[in-house]
Amino acid sequence: MEKPAKICSGxxxxxxxxxxxxxxxxAAGAITLGGWSLHGLSNTAAxxxxxxxxxxxxxxxxxxxxxxxxxxxxxxxxxxxxxxxPRNCRINRMIGRxxxxxxxxxxxxxxxxxxxxxxxxxxxxxxxxxxxxxNCNLLCVFCQxxxxxxxxxxxxxxxAELAGMMLDLQRRGAHNVGVVTPxxxxxxxxxxxRIAIGRGLNIPLIxxxxxxxxxxxxxxxxxxxxxxxxxxxxQDCESAAPxxxxxxxxxxxxAAAIKEMHxxxxxxxxxxxxxxxxxxxxxxxxxxxxxxxxxxxxxxAGELGEDTHVNIMAxxxxxxxxxxxxxxxxxxxxxxxxxxxxxxxxxxLRNFH
Numbered sequence: 218m219e220k221p222a223k224i225c226s227g228x229x230x231x232x233x234x235x236x237x238x239x240x241x242x243x244a245a246g247a248i249t250l251g252g253w254s255l256h257g258l259s260n261t262a263a264x265x266x267x268x269x270x271x272x273x274x275x276x277x278x279x280x281x282x283x284x285x286x287x288x289x290x291x292x293x294x295x296x297x298x299x300x301x302x303p304r305n306c307r308i309n310r311m312i313g314r315x316x317x318x319x320x321x322x323x324x325x326x327x328x329x330x331x332x333x334x335x336x337x338x339x340x341x342x343x344x345x346x347x348x349x350x351x352n353c354n355l356l357c358v359f360c361q362x363x364x365x366x367x368x369x370x371x372x373x374x375x376x377a378e379l380a381g382m383m384l385d386l387q388r389r390g391a392h393n394v395g396v397v398t399p400x401x402x403x404x405x406x407x408x409x410x411r412i413a414i415g416r417g418l419n420i421p422l423i424x425x426x427x428x429x430x431x432x433x434x435x436x437x438x439x440x441x442x443x444x445x446x447x448x449x450x451x452q453d454c455e456s457a458a459p460x461x462x463x464x465x466x467x468x469x470x471x472a473a474a475i476k477e478m479h480x481x482x483x484x485x486x487x488x489x490x491x492x493x494x495x496x497x498x499x500x501x502x503x504x505x506x507x508x509x510x511x512x513x514x515x516x517x518a519g520e521l522g523e524d525t526h527v528n529i530m531a532x533x534x535x536x537x538x539x540x541x542x543x544x545x546x547x548x549x550x551x552x553x554x555x556x557x558x559x560x561x562x563x564x565x566l567r568n569f570h
Contacts, residue, residue: 386420
């Protein structure tokens with residue numbers, strides 16, 4: 218079975234968590250996806266003249282040893298009294314209840330596509346594989362993807378279907394599979410990943426998140442994720458809390474999570490111009506230095522090292538509810554962005570753009 222039993226009215230009860238996990242694990246080893254295999258995928262890549270880098274994702278070893286299945290079980294157990302993120306809602310999503318992220322036991326996917334708007338070391342020549350999940354645990358008032366994150370636009374998807382999306386991205390030549398806004402659906406992702414591995418997935422997995430993660434869940438992803446791509450949005454979250462649905466502890470949790478990500482994957486491993494393993498932090502410059510860019514660059518250089526890969530982004534625009542939250546109701550100026558870049562240089566960062 219690919220997902221929890223559907224919620225019924227009246228006396229109909231949902232299958233127990235133990236039965237669901239057991240059935241999911243059985244399905245992970247039993248389902249085929251259109252006859253795809255590692256041999257078939259390799260032949261497709263060869264016909265296109267694509268040469269995969271020699272990098273071997275560490276999730277393959279976890280799957281072979283049985284450790285991936287253990288991590289999968291541990292993640293599903295957390296959903297019964299959900300503490301997958303720092304919101305710590307403690308509601309039982311397995312019986313259909315929803316927390317702040319507006320997600321229950323179902324997996325909702327907004328889209329799966331190859332994108333070329335990511336960082337150069339991510340997209341290379343073949344593009345980045347990106348799977349966008351609906352809903353979000355952070356819910357920024359200035360969200361650029363508000364129709365997906367706040368309104369939950371997307372399609373209910375099984376684990377087999379999600380695995381098929383991963384394999385399709387690989388077949389089409391993507392350098393990696395990026396899971397975007399994954400925090401609230403991590404158990405689903407790992408279940409689908411195990412199916413995809415059985416069918417020949419062998420490209421890096423990118424965890425593209427808002428940064429609001431718990432240390433315990435990131436530790437469970439050690440060896441599963443090849444590239445971490447977190448945001449670090451704010452440094453002073455007492456004042457920023459209204460922008461993040463009250464998440465006044467955002468900076469504390471994000472700093473701890475990013476340090477653990479760095480411990481797991483290091484700064485970066487690049488082959489053929491593509492980052493196969495490592496940490497890439499994104500920081501969006503906001504009007505009137507609302508994001509605390511000066512503090513962020515000093516933190517990155519001091520805590521992670523001056524070679525830390527950082528993308529200081531200039532593309533902020535007031536979306537969704539930002540017009541009601543000054544100073545986020547306007548774009549940044551060229552002077553504000555230039556100042557952000559000066560702060561990065563003065564902090565000693567050497568690998569930023």
